[in-house]
Amino acid sequence: MSEPIADSPAQRRVSRRVAAVSGSATLAVDARVKALRAAGRSVIGFGAGEPDFPTPDHVVEAAVRAARDPAMHRCSPTGGLPALREAVAAKTLRDSGVPASAADVLVTNGGKQAVQEALATLLDPGDEVLLPAPYWTTYPEAVRLAGGVPVPVVADEQSGYLVSVRQLEAARTPRTKLLLFCSPANPTGAVHPAEQVEEIGRWALGTGLWVLTDEIYEHLDYGGATAPSMPALVPELRPRCVVVNGVAKTYAMTGWRVGWLLGPPDVVQAATALQSHATSNVANVSQAAALAALTGDQSTVATMREAFDRRRRTAVAMLREIPGVACPEPQGAFYVYPSVQALLGREIAGRTPTTSAELAEVVLEAAEVAVVPGEAFGTPGYLRLSYALADEDLVEGITRLQRLLGSAG
Structure with a gap:
């Protein structure tokens, strides 16, 4: 032998x-x-x-009711409960000014899965992703798992950790497909002002890049700062933009594992097909809790x-x-x-x-x-x-x- x-x-x-x-x-x-x-x-x-x-009481109570409902004891649509997808679309318009429909939404097992599925859906082997740094530790690993190549673009404390269009353009190559943008940012807490977000969005539009924008911290801004959504400021970018978000940070629901991605219908459909073979639907009880969070008392x-x-x-x-x-x-x-x-x-x-x-x-x-x-x-x-x-x-x-x-x- x-x-x-x-x-x-x-x-x-x-x-x-x-x-x-x-x-x-x-x-x-x-x-x-x-x-x-x-x-x-x-x-x-x-x-x-x-x-x-x-987690707020009314959210927990909604989960308890759902746990007692036999209809919630079975698999539900991979893309998410219809009521939750509608609520995500309505919340996006309410909070970000970006019009959306339920067909534009995929409910995921936390924001982390939304990031991974968006990248897996958009990237082919060797595609480069511009990654403003400091970056969240999961971003480069998710890019690599999708076959992409992370390209860090470093901003330091002198700029307030704000990356510039000049830096992004210097890092762009013929293999660049996507910019991964996060504001407010983890780990720095940096918030790009509206004029910079629009400038970056128009640069991405002009260069033909995709943008994946992580808005999980959208409600956590201070001292008069605001964190506008890039596709709200640059509506023409929406056909090449995917937004990821979730209930974890805003509603103290990190352990409930409910996030979503929102984007062009063909991308959402492809990501939904991927999820159908990975995890299927998000736990129904968690989805019911997320629905209560988005539609209930916001105090x-x-x-x-x-x-x-x-x-x-x-x-x-x-x-x-x-x-x-x-x-x-x-x-x-x-x-x-x-x-x-x-x-x-x-x-x-x-x-x-x-x-x-x-x-x-x-x-x-x-x-x-x-x-x-x-x-x-x-x-x-x-x-x-x-x-x-x-x-x-x-x-x-x-x-x-x-x-x-x-x-x-």
Whole structure:
């Protein structure tokens, strides 16, 4: 019998495609925090990007009613419950000014699946995707899984983390197919003003690119900033634009796993076919909860935004007191993204971290504070802190950072 060929398909235990994917750094930090707490450590976690509020009562009650309805115990249409698809279309017009119909909507298992399915539907192998950086850790992995090539376009704190048309044009090649745009942004909290969003949209229109715009943080903007939807400002772009969104951040529903993509009918139909073979419909109880969130009382949205705004101002003021930390003021989402480059190479708690990943390890071990290093977001030398946690924990956590980092040698 002949010997197996080295590196033959039969010898590979995991496909090259999946082996190349890195796990979510933010989820890894959150899991480590929970494990350390279970072991008795008093860790304050700034890693998880999810509101600390409970899901609104009327949303939970709608889910309870749905769970008791036998009609909800069976499979439903892959694209989503008709009432929810209609509600998403109505909400998009109400909140963004973009007209849509139920046929333009695919309900997905969270915003993450919406991003992945949109990319899988639009990209062919080798297609390039312009990816403003710092970027959400899932974006480049989703691009690669779809066979695309992520092309980071880096904006730093000097610009407020706002990418320019000049930078995007410089990164564009004949293989560029799509721009992945997110405002308000994760991890920086940056919000592109309307004139810049329109300028980018008209540039994309003129170059023939597709745009995938992630609007999951659309209701979380502060200090007079607004986050307009690109297809609202550039209506001519709609035939080549896909919007992804969901209920996770606005309604404190991260665990319910309901998102959606909205776009041209042919793209939505193709993505729906893909989902029919992947997950089929989103859990009906979760869809009923999302319907109640979109169509019910919206007062909790303002209440949560007010709390996040207060925490945002507290976090920025306290971080700016630390020598060597440069912290722009975010205008959206619920993250701060300070530069810690001036701290690298200095002795901290008996160690000398030279990367933000090493610094995050020192902070966790010496101060029992969990942060996510900039390496996860494509820009080493930074830390992401989510301020979606209780006010007292926020203050205590950054106080620990002040004590530790303020003594850096």
